[in-house]
Amino acid sequence: MLLRLDLQLFSDEKTEKATPNKRRDARKKGQVAKSPEVSSALTLLFSFSFFMIGGKSFIEGCLNIYRHSFQEYLLWDLSISSTQLLFNQLLWDVTKLVLPIFAVVLVAGVLANYMQVGFMFNVESLKMNLGKLNPLQGAKQIFSMRSIVELIKSIMKIVITSLIVFLMIWKQKNELFSIGEKNLYDSARFIGSLTVKIGISIAICLVALAAADYFYQWFSHEKKIRMSKQDIKDEHKKMEGDPLIKGKRRARQQQLAMNRMMQDLPQADVVITNPTHFAVAIKYDFETMAAPEVIAKGKDHIALKIKEIAKENKIMTVENRPLARALYAAVEIGQPIPEELFNAVGEILAYVYYQEGRYKGMMA
Incomplete structure (x- = not known):
C-alpha cells in the first residue's frame, strides 16, 4: 500500500518539460516568459539615444516656439480668430516637436515585446478575474517568492541609478559650481548634455538588469508549466482520442x-x-x-x-x-x-x- 502511494506521488511530481500542446495552451491564456523591465529599459535607452542624436534639433524647436511667442504672437491683435490661429499654430509646433519622441517610445515598446513573446494578441488577459480581488490570495502574493524578487530588483535599480547619478555629477562638480559664470545657452547645453549622458548610462545598466530578469522570468515560467508523467500520459490519451487529431494523422x-x-x-x-x-x-x-x-x-x-x-x-x-x-x-x-x-x-x-x-x- 505504501509502495503504491509512493509511486502515485512520484507520478504527480512536476518533473517533465511542458509539451508543445501545453505551451500553446499556456500562450493562449497569456502565460509567457516576459519581463516588464525589458520594455522600460529599452524605452529609456531609445529615448535618451534619440536626445543624444536629435537633441540639438529639439532644443532649436523649443527656442523657435519661444521666439515666435515673444517676437510675433505678442504683437497680434487680440480677437477670436487670432486666438484660434495662435492655438492651432502652437499645437502644430508642439506636435512636430514631440511626435518623434512618441514614435521612438512606441517602437521601443513594440520591439521589446516582440523580442520576448513574438506577435501575440490575447483576449484572455482582458477578461475580468474576480479571484484577483480575494484578500487572502493577495496576502499570499505579498509574501511570495516573486514579491521578494521584485523587492530585490527594485532596491538594485534604486542603488544602481543613484550611484550612477552621484558618480557622474561628482565627476562634473567643478563645472557645476561654475555654471553661474556661463551664459544661458552654454548652461542649458551643459545641463542637457550631462542629463543625456546620465540617462544613457542608467539605461545601459538597466538593460543588463532586464536581461537577467528576463532569464529569471523564463526559468520561473518553465518551472510553472512543468508537467508530471501522469499529465503527459493524460494529454497523450486525450490527443489520441481527438477526432481532429486522428483525422489529420490518418490524412x-x-x-x-x-x-x-x-x-x-x-x-x-x-x-x-x-x-x-x-x-x-x-x-x-x-x-x-x-x-x-x-x-x-x-x-x-x-x-x-x-x-x-x-x-x-x-x-x-x-x-x-x-x-x-x-x-x-x-x-x-x-x-x-x-x-x-x-x-x-x-x-x-x-x-x-x-x-x-x-x-x-x-x-x-
Missing part, C-alpha cells in the same frame, strides 16, 4: 502511402484496369518473388493518375473488369495475389511479356 498517413505508391509504380510490369473506375499495378520478379504482388491500386481519380504514370513510363495497360475489381477488393498494396487469381494474372503477364518481347519465369 497524413494516406498522403505518405500515396506518395510511396506513386514512386513504386514505374517498377510495375502491367496495370489492370476496369477500365475507368479501377486500376491495379502488378509486379513480378520470379527470382525474388513467390507470386506477383500488387504495388499500386486506386479507384476513380487515383486510377486515372495510375494510368497516367503508367503511360509516361511505357507500362502496358490491360483492360479486365472482373479481375481489376477482384484484385482491388482482395489484395492490399505490397501483398501477393491470392491463389485463386494466379491463372488470370499469369495469362495477362504472359501476354505482356510476349508483346514486349521479353521473357520472365512463369508461375507453375
Whole structure:
C-alpha cells in the first residue's frame, strides 16, 4: 500500500518539460516568459539615444516656439480668430516637436515585446478575474517568492541609478559650481548634455538588469508549466482520442502511402484496369518473388493518375473488369495475389511479356 502511494506521488511530481500542446495552451491564456523591465529599459535607452542624436534639433524647436511667442504672437491683435490661429499654430509646433519622441517610445515598446513573446494578441488577459480581488490570495502574493524578487530588483535599480547619478555629477562638480559664470545657452547645453549622458548610462545598466530578469522570468515560467508523467500520459490519451487529431494523422498517413505508391509504380510490369473506375499495378520478379504482388491500386481519380504514370513510363495497360475489381477488393498494396487469381494474372503477364518481347519465369 505504501509502495503504491509512493509511486502515485512520484507520478504527480512536476518533473517533465511542458509539451508543445501545453505551451500553446499556456500562450493562449497569456502565460509567457516576459519581463516588464525589458520594455522600460529599452524605452529609456531609445529615448535618451534619440536626445543624444536629435537633441540639438529639439532644443532649436523649443527656442523657435519661444521666439515666435515673444517676437510675433505678442504683437497680434487680440480677437477670436487670432486666438484660434495662435492655438492651432502652437499645437502644430508642439506636435512636430514631440511626435518623434512618441514614435521612438512606441517602437521601443513594440520591439521589446516582440523580442520576448513574438506577435501575440490575447483576449484572455482582458477578461475580468474576480479571484484577483480575494484578500487572502493577495496576502499570499505579498509574501511570495516573486514579491521578494521584485523587492530585490527594485532596491538594485534604486542603488544602481543613484550611484550612477552621484558618480557622474561628482565627476562634473567643478563645472557645476561654475555654471553661474556661463551664459544661458552654454548652461542649458551643459545641463542637457550631462542629463543625456546620465540617462544613457542608467539605461545601459538597466538593460543588463532586464536581461537577467528576463532569464529569471523564463526559468520561473518553465518551472510553472512543468508537467508530471501522469499529465503527459493524460494529454497523450486525450490527443489520441481527438477526432481532429486522428483525422489529420490518418490524412497524413494516406498522403505518405500515396506518395510511396506513386514512386513504386514505374517498377510495375502491367496495370489492370476496369477500365475507368479501377486500376491495379502488378509486379513480378520470379527470382525474388513467390507470386506477383500488387504495388499500386486506386479507384476513380487515383486510377486515372495510375494510368497516367503508367503511360509516361511505357507500362502496358490491360483492360479486365472482373479481375481489376477482384484484385482491388482482395489484395492490399505490397501483398501477393491470392491463389485463386494466379491463372488470370499469369495469362495477362504472359501476354505482356510476349508483346514486349521479353521473357520472365512463369508461375507453375
